[in-house]
Amino acid sequence: MAIFETQNLAVGYTHGKQTTTLLSGLNLSLESGQLVALLGQNGAGKSTLIRALTFATKPVEGKILLHGVDFDTITRSERARLLSLVSTERIQAGALTVTELVGLGRQPYTGFLGRLSDADRDIVADSISSVGMSHKADSFVANLSDGERQKVMIARALAQHTPIIVLDEPTAFLDAASRIETMQLLASLAHEQNKAILLSTHDISRSLMLTDQLWVIARDRQVLTGPTSEMVASDAMNRVFANSSIIFNSTHCDYEASEG
Amino acid sequence: MSNLSSHRFSATVIVLIALFVLLVGACLMFGSVDIDASSVMSIVMGNDSDNEAWNIIVRDTRIPMILTAALAGAALAISGLLLQTTFNNPLAGPSILGVSTGAGLGVAVVMLAMGGTIGKMMGDVAIGGYIATLVGAFIGAGAVMLVLIVFSSIVKSSTMLLIIGMLVSYLASSVVQLLNSVATEEGIHSYVAWGFGNFSGVTGAQMPLYASLIIVGLLLSVMMVKPLNALLLGTRYAENLGINTHRTRIALLMVTGLLTAVVTAYCGPIGFLGLVVPHISRLMLSTSNHSRLIPVTILAGADIALFCTLLSVGGDHGVIPINAITPIIGVPIILYIILNRRKIQYFN
Numbered sequence: 001m002a003i004f005e006t007q008n009l010a011v012g013y014t015h016g017k018q019t020t021t022l023l024s025g026l027n028l029s030l031e032s033g034q035l036v037a038l039l040g041q042n043g044a045g046k047s048t049l050i051r052a053l054t055f056a057t058k059p060v061e062g063k064i065l066l067h068g069v070d071f072d073t074i075t076r077s078e079r080a081r082l083l084s085l086v087s088t089e090r091i092q093a094g095a096l097t098v099t100e101l102v103g104l105g106r107q108p109y110t111g112f113l114g115r116l117s118d119a120d121r122d123i124v125a126d127s128i129s130s131v132g133m134s135h136k137a138d139s140f141v142a143n144l145s146d147g148e149r150q151k152v153m154i155a156r157a158l159a160q161h162t163p164i165i166v167l168d169e170p171t172a173f174l175d176a177a178s179r180i181e182t183m184q185l186l187a188s189l190a191h192e193q194n195k196a197i198l199l200s201t202h203d204i205s206r207s208l209m210l211t212d213q214l215w216v217i218a219r220d221r222q223v224l225t226g227p228t229s230e231m232v233a234s235d236a237m238n239r240v241f242a243n244s245s246i247i248f249n250s251t252h253c254d255y256e257a258s259e260g
Numbered sequence: 261m262s263n264l265s266s267h268r269f270s271a272t273v274i275v276l277i278a279l280f281v282l283l284v285g286a287c288l289m290f291g292s293v294d295i296d297a298s299s300v301m302s303i304v305m306g307n308d309s310d311n312e313a314w315n316i317i318v319r320d321t322r323i324p325m326i327l328t329a330a331l332a333g334a335a336l337a338i339s340g341l342l343l344q345t346t347f348n349n350p351l352a353g354p355s356i357l358g359v360s361t362g363a364g365l366g367v368a369v370v371m372l373a374m375g376g377t378i379g380k381m382m383g384d385v386a387i388g389g390y391i392a393t394l395v396g397a398f399i400g401a402g403a404v405m406l407v408l409i410v411f412s413s414i415v416k417s418s419t420m421l422l423i424i425g426m427l428v429s430y431l432a433s434s435v436v437q438l439l440n441s442v443a444t445e446e447g448i449h450s451y452v453a454w455g456f457g458n459f460s461g462v463t464g465a466q467m468p469l470y471a472s473l474i475i476v477g478l479l480l481s482v483m484m485v486k487p488l489n490a491l492l493l494g495t496r497y498a499e500n501l502g503i504n505t506h507r508t509r510i511a512l513l514m515v516t517g518l519l520t521a522v523v524t525a526y527c528g529p530i531g532f533l534g535l536v537v538p539h540i541s542r543l544m545l546s547t548s549n550h551s552r553l554i555p556v557t558i559l560a561g562a563d564i565a566l567f568c569t570l571l572s573v574g575g576d577h578g579v580i581p582i583n584a585i586t587p588i589i590g591v592p593i594i595l596y597i598i599l600n601r602r603k604i605q606y607f608n
Contacts, residue, residue: 056496080502089494092348095548095606096492097265107490107501114486114551138264140546142605160501 002029003196004053004083004164009062011045011052021060022048023221030198032163035190037208037228038200040217041241046200049217050168053198054085066164080108084157086150086167094142098152101141102127105159127158130193131185147178154185158193165189167199183207206253208232216240265545269552272544276559280330283566287326290574293317321460324467325569329459331474332527333537333565334558335519338481340534341541341557345488345550346512347408349418350597350607353535354520357425358404358432360531363524364455365432366400367393371451372436372443390466390526397525401517404428409513456581457528459569470526477519481554484512488550531583532590533568537561539597548606564589 010024022045030036040046051057053064055071064071066082074082084105093101105127106120116124128137131151141149150170157165167186171179187210190197208214214231216224218239224231231237237248237255247258288300295318299309303318336354343352343359354360370392404425411424440448454461462470487508490498498505523530541557542548568585601607 054496054500056499076499076504077502080500083500085496085500087496089496091493091497092345092606093492093548095542095546100547100549101493104489104493104501107486107503110486112483112486114489140605142607 003032003067004198005029005065006053007063007065009052009064010060011048011057012060013048013057019060023217023223024061026062026223028215028223028225030164030196032196033190033194034196034212035187035210036196036198036213036215037211038198038215038217039202039204039208039240040200041219042202044217044219044240045221046202046217047168050166050198050200054083054166054168055079077108080160080162082162083164083166084160084162086153086157086165086170088169088172091141094140096141097138098128098133098141098144098155099124099137101152102155102159105156108160123161124159127155128152130158130189131155145178146173147175147181150174150178150182151185154182154189158189163194164196164198167197169201170199171201171203179203179205180207183210187211204237204254208253265547265552268545269556272556273559276556276563279563280559280566283563283570284326284330286570286574287329287566288318288322290570291317291322292573320464324462324464325460325573326566327467327471328462328527329565329569330562331471332459332523332530333533333561333563333568334478335474335523335561336530336534336565337537337541337557337561338478338554339516339519340536341538341550341553342481342484342488342512342516343534344538345491346509346516347412347418347421348491348494349421350539351422351535351594352418352425353532354516355529355531356422356535357408358428359401359408359425359517359520360524360529360534361429361432362404363397363401363521364529365435366396366398366403366521367454367525368396368436368439368451369400370396371454372439372447394469394522394525397521398517400432401521401524404432405513405517409510412509454528455583457530457583457586458572458579459527459565459582460573461528462526466526470522473522474519477515477522478558480511480515481519484508484515485550485554488512488554492548528583530586532586533561533564536590536593537564539593540564542606543597543604546605 006026006028009026010021012019012021038046038049052059066074071079102124103116106116106124107114110116110120128134131154133148133151133155136144136148141152144152171182174182186197186199189195209228211228213225214228216231216236218224219241224236232250232253245258246255249256288304289295289297295314299314300318303309303315308315340353343354343357344350407428408421408425412421415421487498487503490501490503491505495505537560538557541553541560545552545556547553568582571585572580572582597604
């Protein structure tokens, strides 16, 4: 059974009393042990969909099921143990150490004052080591590079011990090397720790081949889904951009200008 | 907590407590009349000295003043910290965001327009004196808090929120000016004196209410360490960690309103302490972790308010208003922080 699925989901945004629906009729599902990338051009509705899937905004219509249970019936604190988030939101945590920041991921499990038990500390240390940042465990977050910060935020999500991790544009501010590293890290977390991981990205490159499934938002606001290799070989990728002179080269796994 | 930061925390707490003891001693000894340490000691211990005037000065003036100052400093410092975290804005503080001014406006309405009582027109149930002032301050601070809550969900930029706070302050000041034109001479006089800020206005009889309200506010802030730390990550992350950020923000603003209103009603609109002390605490500890920041901010707030009190009443000069001293301490620190923000961890 899919761990995370949507039934006839419609997402959009409300401006005053007016609701604009961006994507509708979505029946998406995410399985444990899979890394899924959500692709689409800017403005296509990636962030809106991610916001709805992480309960930051209410869907316009339809249901989101976690473990087969309607998310509306799940309490806030239960949700915090099922789904963790990595976003690009600016954080104020420069004066926390890596260990303290990752430790915040344990909040759904700690008591009133948020004190960490020895078991919590072990989980925090393991999470930091999973992303290869143990050597920086006592460094201040302020002194990390963008790529290192992203890894620490992923470690924080791991410490939250959720079966589902959703990442909103995790590679947006990273250099090429950190981007590939992040994708490799996410693939290994999905496959080795049996997590269901969804990430949104507009960075279409060979590192996409590390994913198991693609959800592609086409220019006509259809969401096409399928195993990555099939999607790349199909026409799906050519349906992303409105401009027909931009075509997808499945060998290079990248877009290029059409010749002629 | 790593060993290094835990040592740093203990060392900071010890230094602040030692300073507290020294400052309390100095405030007991120095003032319009200087009293020697051994006499002070024996009066505090309950054995009167031979000088009856000294007994009265220490027991009825200096001890209440020290308690008032220490609690006010702690309360304002915590208010500033909570506002800075809530609005994700290092330059937030009760005076800058207009909360103190709002409380001041409430006080002005009571002192100037109502002649110092609320509910006179209702006959017997008039609330008089400092309780009326307190109620006025609560309503004023609460109104500004409401405005801030409403605007903070509309304007996302924290600079804009600071500007709105300043606008609210201007508006409140102009209402106070208007009230002045209809007030009695006596009302104006007491309002102006109140506006200077001073820690010697709380009498022994008023102390239990003043102290217990502030202690309740401080305890509530300690209980909010967990959501405060989650808010360092921003709204989305905090929500994802299971925090109801909307309710948390309102609770935080209510605690801030309580602390600011109580201090403002009794001591006047004290500027700068709320803005500056959280920064001093963060710089001393080099952390934003509220589990260490809150106790240190309480202690540092108390120490700095006592230091201001000593400058205000100690020495041969007459009493200097507290609000003439806090900017001299506060402004250089804020300038230092603004100029060094690239080097200070909690900005990055």
